[in-house]
Amino acid sequence: MKQIDVAVGVLIDADGRVLLARRPDHLHQGGKLEFPGGKVEAGEALGAALKREFLEEVNVHLTVPDNIKPWLSITHDYGDKQVRLLVVKLADFHGEPHGNEGQEVFWLHFDALKAEEFPAANIEIIERLRTAS
């Protein structure tokens, strides 16, 4: 099965809160929480994909170099879909977050993240946030 590269942004504000969104029910892994992001387009740099997805999905302008390297790279096979999450930690942004696709968007302190509310591939991200930050 083809593996899909997904740009995933962990945006952390000055108070240690992380920006989260709830995946719309009709999408893959619908109803789960996610870090904003989406599929990297062919030939697109990771930083460019993050900027595009954050603006499209949650109305946030990121300052991030196009050639940023992932903090974590996580491959996961959901059975119906195989993904590689390219995860970047972000802090520099402007704009008021808003769910442009009608989805719930909110800030939550990283201590309060619960892995079971996220897609299975996110477990490692949440563990690493707890230990590395």
Ligand SMILES: Nc1nc2c([nH]c(=O)n2[C@H]2C[C@H](O)[C@@H](COP(=O)(O)OP(=O)(O)OP(=O)(O)O)O2)c(=O)[nH]1
């Ligand atoms: N954005 C995001 N996607 C995640 C996370 N964890 C995880 O397993 N995924 C998976 C779910 C999806 O299969 C895939 C992301 O695809 P997506 O549907 O959000 O892609 P997209 O934003 O480009 O959406 P579309 O244009 O195809 O509608 O990655 C996460 O924390 N954030």
Ligand SMILES: [Mg+2]
């Ligand atoms: Mg998305």
